[in-house]
Amino acid sequence: MSKKIQAIRGMNDLLPDVSPRWQFFESRVRDLMQRYTFDEIRMPIVEQTALFARSIGEVTDIVEKEMYTFEDRNGDSLTLRPEGTASCVRAALEHGLLYNQTQRLWYQGPMFRHERPQKGRYRQFHQVGVEAYGFEGPDIDAEVILLSARLWQELGLTEHVTLELNSLGSSEARAAYRDTLVSYFEAHRELLDEDSLRRLASNPLRILDSKNPAMAEMLNGAPQLIDHLDEESRAHFEGLTAMLDAAGITYVLNPRLVRGLDYYCRTVFEWTTTALGSQGTVCAGGRYDGLVEQLGGKPTPAVGFAMGIERLILLLETLDLVPKEALGGCDVYLLPMDESTTIPALTLAETLRSAVPGLHLQLHCGGGSFKSRMKKADKSGATLALLLGPDELANDTITLKFLRQERDQQSLPQAALSATLAELLNLATATQPT
RNA sequence: GUGGGUGUAGCUCAGCGGUAGAGCCCCGGAUUGUGACUCCGGUGGUCGUGGGUUCGAACCCCAUCAUCCACCCCA
Numbered sequence: 001m002s003k004k005i006q007a008i009r010g011m012n013d014l015l016p017d018v019s020p021r022w023q024f025f026e027s028r029v030r031d032l033m034q035r036y037t038f039d040e041i042r043m044p045i046v047e048q049t050a051l052f053a054r055s056i057g058e059v060t061d062i063v064e065k066e067m068y069t070f071e072d073r074n075g076d077s078l079t080l081r082p083e084g085t086a087s088c089v090r091a092a093l094e095h096g097l098l099y100n101q102t103q104r105l106w107y108q109g110p111m112f113r114h115e116r117p118q119k120g121r122y123r124q125f126h127q128v129g130v131e132a133y134g135f136e137g138p139d140i141d142a143e144v145i146l147l148s149a150r151l152w153q154e155l156g157l158t159e160h161v162t163l164e165l166n167s168l169g170s171s172e173a174r175a176a177y178r179d180t181l182v183s184y185f186e187a188h189r190e191l192l193d194e195d196s197l198r199r200l201a202s203n204p205l206r207i208l209d210s211k212n213p214a215m216a217e218m219l220n221g222a223p224q225l226i227d228h229l230d231e232e233s234r235a236h237f238e239g240l241t242a243m244l245d246a247a248g249i250t251y252v253l254n255p256r257l258v259r260g261l262d263y264y265c266r267t268v269f270e271w272t273t274t275a276l277g278s279q280g281t282v283c284a285g286g287r288y289d290g291l292v293e294q295l296g297g298k299p300t301p302a303v304g305f306a307m308g309i310e311r312l313i314l315l316l317e318t319l320d321l322v323p324k325e326a327l328g329g330c331d332v333y334l335l336p337m338d339e340s341t342t343i344p345a346l347t348l349a350e351t352l353r354s355a356v357p358g359l360h361l362q363l364h365c366g367g368g369s370f371k372s373r374m375k376k377a378d379k380s381g382a383t384l385a386l387l388l389g390p391d392e393l394a395n396d397t398i399t400l401k402f403l404r405q406e407r408d409q410q411s412l413p414q415a416a417l418s419a420t421l422a423e424l425l426n427l428a429t430a431t432q433p434t
Numbered sequence: 435g436u437g438g439g440u441g442u443a444g445c446u447c448a449g450c451g452g453u454a455g456a457g458c459c460c461c462g463g464a465u466u467g468u469g470a471c472u473c474c475g476g477u478g479g480u481c482g483u484g485g486g487u488u489c490g491a492a493c494c495c496c497a498u499c500a501u502c503c504a505c506c507c508c509a
Contacts, residue, residue, distance in 0.1 A: 009500080061507050065435080083509085111509080116435080118503060127509060195506075203507090260508060270509095281509060308509030337467060370467060378469040389467060403469070 010115075010123025021313050024326035026108070028154060029128050036147045038106040038130060043087040045110060049077040055086035055291055057262025059202050066113040080112035083261070084129040085288065085304055086295075092133060093297045102134035108309075120279030120311045130285075131304035133292065138240035141267045141287065141303050142247065148271060148283055148305065149249055155312075156321045157273075161282060163249065164270045166257035167237040169229045171265045171290040177228040178204060184222055191218045205258040226255055233266050240267060263288040267303065275318055276311060283307040328360070331425050333377035333403075335364035337389030345388045348398075348414065355418035358427040378403060384424065386417075 007013060014022060033040065049069050056063050068080035081087050084107055092098050092105070108128045117123060130147065132140045145163070152158045168174045182204050185192060192200065193215065196207045208219060229237075244251060251269075259268045268286035276282075285305020292300035316322050334352070336345035349363040362380050364373050377385040387399040387409075398417055401409040412420060422429045 006500080066507080113508075115507070116505090117501090118505095121508070125509070129509095198506090206507095278504065279508080284509060306509055311509065369462095371465080371469080372461090374467095374469040376469085385469080387468075391467085399467090401468070409468085 008123065010117035012122060012124070018313075020327045021316065021322050022309070023328075024322055025155075025309065025313055025316065029108070029151065032147065032151055032154070033106045033130075036104070036143070038104040038132075038147075041088060041091060041105045041107050042109070043081075043084070043091045043107060045081055045112075046078050047081055047087055047090065049079040051086050051090055051295070052079055052082060055089070055261075055263055055295060056083065060260060060262060061202065062113060062260070064202075066115055068112045068114055082113045083111055084109070084127055084306060085131060085261075085263070085291070088129065088131050088304075089292055089295050089297075089302070092131075093292065093295060098133050098292060098297055098300050102132070104130075104132050106130045118279070119277045120308070120314055122310060126309040127306045128309060129304060129306040131302060133300055133302045135303070136301045138236050138243060138267070141236075141240045142243035144285070144303055144305060145244065145249065145269060146247055148307070149247075152271070155316060156319070157312075157315065160275055160315065160319060161271045161273050163251040164254040164257050164272060165241070165244075165251045166225075166254050166268050167229060167233055168225070168258070168265050168268055168286075169233040173228055173230040173233060174265050177223070177225055180223050180228065181205065181207075188218050191215055203258070203260060206260075209256050209258070224255070236266055259284065259286055263291040263294070265289055269305070273315055276314055279308075279311060281308070282311045282315065330362045330380045330382045331360045332384045332386060332421060333362050333364065333380045333382040334386040334388065335373045335377055337370055337373070337387055339367070340390055341388045341393055344393055348386075348388065348417075352418055352421065355430055356422050356425075356427050357430055359421060359425070384421070 030040075049067070052067060053063050058064075062082050067082055070078060072078050088105060088107060092103060097103050097105075106129060108126070110124050110126050112124055114123060115121060130144050132144060149158075149163070152161055169177065182200065185196070185200055185204060185207060189197075191214070192207070193210070193212050196210055196212075196215065199207050205225070208222060210219065241251075254270075257268055257270060259270075264286045266287040266289065269284065270281050271283040272280045273282050274280060283305055285303070287301070287303045289299075289301045292298070292302060332352075334345055334349050336342045346363060349361060352359060352361055362382065364376060366376075368376075374385070383402070383404045385401040385403055387401060389399075392398050392411070396414050397411050398414050399409055399411050400417075400420070418429055421427070
């Protein structure tokens, strides 16, 4: 066992029994993006290390200890992307997508973080991301939040997720508040616990979130973010909440909500669930107006979010929300009864696939006794079996057997088969049968 | 990076010092052209790996690896 080569820790194979759930989810997402007119962009999985260091923040956990970084053969430092936003900005800038224009983009794919795996958290995980560039007002913030809300609606998740909302203020206001807060904590250094001392350097806003009762009094006296919000950010946030109210979206204002990545400013939000254990965030994002400039572009407002696909699929599984039809499978199992009908069965299968494009037909392969062929027909999950033996071959007929209901099998002319199957399975026939 | 749980057949697990087990799955048979239900038979394991204790270790001890859950952090 241990000598066998196995998958890298935290990097999972998606086996055939779960891939239909992914396909179901992905097709819903793709459809939704088209309806909201977001265009797909695909970026490489590997980027220069500096891209992430400069965007995510040098002292964040992600950059400090969670990146898969290695040297290319020519000595360049490369990194497996830990998130998509930085790559997306890089790609958009590199190809002039942000020059005097707006963009509504989305992407999907694997991300990599070297963390200890646990439920809903893996070293290779997958995200769907949405990014909108060039829009200053809160309408686009509302638009992307509404898009996510509609996805929950269509997946049946609405009752199981909560939207939390906050504003961090402008980049300047946020930075100023951060400084104020750090000085406050420095002044009370002796009251800080070990975790908080570490956060003082990495993410001081997070200290406010500490549950340590010994620090409660000191935290209550800390300067509040809300008092440091600049006037424009306040108006922006009020605009957003008014739009969400008008759209009938319920949310919780969470003044403690702080995103981990350095580039966020103004609007931040998170969709959470209590159904997944400790990894409850299923989708999160916000505004990052300063990032494009930081990466060498003109100042460009931007909003986006990322969803964790593993977490959402886990949630769909837990709540049993994947419709049976989405699981695909086999409608019809066509079996030659012996070697003499192998080739006629093969050509008949092709004829049927042309005539009824929606048909999921499995042709029996691999020989075996008639009994074992029937067993395989049953195991395939098909509702119908088509039996082609020497007798049928001689008469140009086929035997149609119902595998899932008490109903006599019938013998039909092969010419009538495609129409019968289409009717039984409620499928359309090809407009121009070949 | 830290803490705890678990590693025995393809899968789910029992056995906890004395010859490695069950259920499911798979294969074959009872049934020559009829699957699922039933009955009968069969394939399959250096008990995660390495060391130690013992006359004897799947079982006790140590180490190591993997996995799960939690902390941290995050989607």
